[in-house]
Amino acid sequence: MNLSILVLILPFLTFVGLAFFGKRLSGITAGIIGSISTGIISLIAAFIAFNYWVMSDGKSTMILFNFPWLTFNEHLAINMGLLLDSLSIMMVAVVTFVSFMVHLYSIEYLKGEERYGSYFAYLSLFTFSMLGLVLSVNIFQIYVFWELVGVSSFLLIGFYYQRPSAVAAAKKAFIVTRFADLGFLVGILILSFEAKTLDIPMLIERLSSPDTLTSGNIKMHMVGGLSVISIAMFLIFIGGAGKSAMFPLHIWLPDAMEGPTPVSALIHAATMVVAGVYLVARLFPVYFVLTPEVLHIISWVGIISALLAALIACTQTDIKRVLAYSTISQIGYMMFSLGITAYSHGETLGYTASLFHLFTHAFFKALLFLAAGVIIHAVHSNEVAQMGGLRKSLPTTHIAFLLATLAISGIPPLSGFFSKEAILTATHHANPVIFWLAVIGSSLTTFYMFRLYYLIFWNKPAEHHRHHEHALFSIPLIILTLGTLLNGFIPFGQFISVGLEKVQISFELGMAAVPVGGSLLAILLATLWYAKSTSYPDKFVSLLKNFYRWTYRKFYFDELYQFVTHKIIFNLIGRPIAWFDRNIVDGTMNAMAWGSMYFSQAIKRIQSGNVQSYTMYFLGGVIILLSILLYAYGYNLIN
Amino acid sequence: MEGIPLLHILILSTALFFIGIYGFFTRRNLITMLISIELILNSVNINFVAFNKYLYPQQLEGIFFNIFIIAIAAAEVSLAIAIIINLYRKFNTIDIEDTNTMKH
Numbered sequence: 001m002n003l004s005i006l007v008l009i010l011p012f013l014t015f016v017g018l019a020f021f022g023k024r025l026s027g028i029t030a031g032i033i034g035s036i037s038t039g040i041i042s043l044i045a046a047f048i049a050f051n052y053w054v055m056s057d058g059k060s061t062m063i064l065f066n067f068p069w070l071t072f073n074e075h076l077a078i079n080m081g082l083l084l085d086s087l088s089i090m091m092v093a094v095v096t097f098v099s100f101m102v103h104l105y106s107i108e109y110l111k112g113e114e115r116y117g118s119y120f121a122y123l124s125l126f127t128f129s130m131l132g133l134v135l136s137v138n139i140f141q142i143y144v145f146w147e148l149v150g151v152s153s154f155l156l157i158g159f160y161y162q163r164p165s166a167v168a169a170a171k172k173a174f175i176v177t178r179f180a181d182l183g184f185l186v187g188i189l190i191l192s193f194e195a196k197t198l199d200i201p202m203l204i205e206r207l208s209s210p211d212t213l214t215s216g217n218i219k220m221h222m223v224g225g226l227s228v229i230s231i232a233m234f235l236i237f238i239g240g241a242g243k244s245a246m247f248p249l250h251i252w253l254p255d256a257m258e259g260p261t262p263v264s265a266l267i268h269a270a271t272m273v274v275a276g277v278y279l280v281a282r283l284f285p286v287y288f289v290l291t292p293e294v295l296h297i298i299s300w301v302g303i304i305s306a307l308l309a310a311l312i313a314c315t316q317t318d319i320k321r322v323l324a325y326s327t328i329s330q331i332g333y334m335m336f337s338l339g340i341t342a343y344s345h346g347e348t349l350g351y352t353a354s355l356f357h358l359f360t361h362a363f364f365k366a367l368l369f370l371a372a373g374v375i376i377h378a379v380h381s382n383e384v385a386q387m388g389g390l391r392k393s394l395p396t397t398h399i400a401f402l403l404a405t406l407a408i409s410g411i412p413p414l415s416g417f418f419s420k421e422a423i424l425t426a427t428h429h430a431n432p433v434i435f436w437l438a439v440i441g442s443s444l445t446t447f448y449m450f451r452l453y454y455l456i457f458w459n460k461p462a463e464h465h466r467h468h469e470h471a472l473f474s475i476p477l478i479i480l481t482l483g484t485l486l487n488g489f490i491p492f493g494q495f496i497s498v499g500l501e502k503v504q505i506s507f508e509l510g511m512a513a514v515p516v517g518g519s520l521l522a523i524l525l526a527t528l529w530y531a532k533s534t535s536y537p538d539k540f541v542s543l544l545k546n547f548y549r550w551t552y553r554k555f556y557f558d559e560l561y562q563f564v565t566h567k568i569i570f571n572l573i574g575r576p577i578a579w580f581d582r583n584i585v586d587g588t589m590n591a592m593a594w595g596s597m598y599f600s601q602a603i604k605r606i607q608s609g610n611v612q613s614y615t616m617y618f619l620g621g622v623i624i625l626l627s628i629l630l631y632a633y634g635y636n637l638i639n
Numbered sequence: 640m641e642g643i644p645l646l647h648i649l650i651l652s653t654a655l656f657f658i659g660i661y662g663f664f665t666r667r668n669l670i671t672m673l674i675s676i677e678l679i680l681n682s683v684n685i686n687f688v689a690f691n692k693y694l695y696p697q698q699l700e701g702i703f704f705n706i707f708i709i710a711i712a713a714a715e716v717s718l719a720i721a722i723i724i725n726l727y728r729k730f731n732t733i734d735i736e737d738t739n740t741m742k743h
Contacts, residue, residue, distance in 0.1 A: 607742050
């Protein structure tokens with residue numbers, strides 16, 4: 001088990017090596033080094049997972065290398081270490097595997113790029129920080145790696161830094177997530193104050209044991225009718241919502257598609273954006289026992305994000321943007337699945353279902369993005385209007401994309417069906433309103449994914465010119481397709497659950513019929529409208545003219561943020577502060593400087609270099625002093 | 640001794656003092672200015688001796704002070720002469736009007 005430290009060390013060493021010597025490596029050497037390193041750690045991760053679940057009971061929590069990094073007092077210390085339990089091992093397995101696939105794919109995809117070495121250095125940095133995040137033993141350690149993930153994401157989104165749009169997107173992603181991380185940090189500080197520890201296992205033990213509320217171990221401070229812990233947990237969720245691009249902090253994710261496509265597959269689909277889900281899942285016992293009201297908020301934020309993003313995805317024409325909105329939508333599913341456990345009277349199926357969906361989603365979404373990368377590579381455009389009829393010219397990609405589309409639509413027996421069905425089952429038990437909204441969202445998902453599929457591969461007469469599909473493109477696609485096909489059959493409830501008892505994910509035929517039926521109808525509709533170029537979509541659009549425009553413009557969220565930041569924050573706060581700084585703060589200093597300068601200009605004539613005048617001043621001074629003294633004390637001398 | 644009252648001696652020393660001051664401010668020659676300073680010092684000396692003699696005849700503090708002042712004045716003169724010689728070497732003059740380069 002001590003092998004597990006290698007999972008962190010190897011990508012870090014690769015990053016350092018490639019960052020310093022990446023430029024000197026010729027050809028695809030940097031890519032091969034990065035891929036080998038990631039390959040090794042994904043093997044180690046598989047070995048750890050095998051040991052954990054097959055060789056032992058799969059329920060223990062191990063803490064390795066737990067050394068104090070920063071000690072405040074005897075109660076509060078920040079430790080660095082590795083926490084190995086079912087959740088973190090599952091995440092490590094997913095992150096390393098998807099990262100390995102993306103590394104392999106990138107070797108060919110970025111060939112000939114000027115900053116080839118830096119790209120792989122950044123990828124290694126990202127892998128390192130994401131693994132550090134999921135393995136953190138201390139909530140502050142999570143925060144440190146959380147920010148590192150933000151930085152590497154910034155570097156990768158802005159990889160094509162000559163493009164102004166990429167620079168803007170990188171800046172936007174960084175600022176929006178940083179803004180949310182402020183909430184995270186404040187939440188951590190409040191939580192550590194209340195629980196008197198930052199250690200995750202101890203924190204969970206203290207805050208979620210059944211007698212927490214009665215024994216009075218944790219004093220419940222109240223502010224304005226809300227318990228302070230609720231506020232702290234909500235602030236931590238804001239941090240998670242920022243990283244996971246939840247409404248209303250979702251605006252950065254679609255723009256982040258400016259990065260290279262494999263980066264979108266790795267960061268903005270499979271791993272980084274689920275960091276928020278991971279965070280909520282990590283602290284889930286606390287949310288569940290102590291602050292169910294925050295879970296209510298989480299479930300509504302999740303379902304709103306899922307529906308809103310699904311609606312927007314129906315109207316977008318940039319292939320990567322559609323996929324980005326579908327990511328937001330699917331993460332919304334994971335979020336509300338965690339949230340609805342608060343409605344379900346102690347049942348925690350939603351937790352397992354959420355992480356199951358995280359697991360399957362990582363595979364089919366990475367697959368979708370990598371397939372999109374092949375298509376963009378062949379067509380040299382992101383716009384679906386430039387595509388169409390590619391089914392014969394990109395056969396492997398076509399099959400992979402179709403299977404991933406079926407998986408995300410929740411069609412049995414693909415993996416997406418099982419996880420989405422688990423979510424919907426849990427939701428149905430908990431909250432019927434959210435359940436029906438989720439079913440609508442699921443049908444919308446199917447519709448926009450098939451719309452995308454048809455617009456890329458059908459819609460026009462088939463092209464017979466065969467594009468070359470490089471082996472390094474096809475191999476990751478095929479492996480991920482296998483994952484998409486088979487992952488659903490993993491008995492996930494046996495592996496991941498809250499507490500020690502295993503969860504049985506069961507399916508009821510009546511329950512499955514509703515969303516699957518909705519999805520089949522959506523497929524039918526998409527086939528009718530988009531399999532051939534028809535006029536139905538245009539007619540429908542003209543029917544819903546205003547609503548379509550709103551959706552196409554992403555409900556004007558970007559404009560709203562633009563308005564708030566530029567008009568309100570800049571004009572009402574920024575400009576007065578800038579004025580105050582320029583005129584009052586600087587003005588005081590400048591006035592003092594000017595004042596002394598003019599005063600010295602005026603009095604410098606006194607220093608004439610003439611000894612006799614100096615003596616005259618001295619004598620004058622003495623006479624004045626003497627007369628004052630005589631006037632004040634003279635009568636003492638006389639009497 | 641009995642014939643000269645204290646007041647006359649004080650008038651003499653005051654006159655000497657102001658002659659010294661006047662000389663210091665009006666002369667342009669550094670040597671003459673130095674002599675004026677000596678006049679001022681000597682007027683103080685006279686005061687010390689006179690007060691000692693007339694007010695506290697059985698004590699000697701005034702006379703001791705006198706000796707100190709003479710010693711310090713001698714040291715001061717040697718310093719002042721050294722400065723004046725150096726000024727002369729640099730400016731070829733000891734006129735105070737021409738040696739005013741140390742200014743703003």
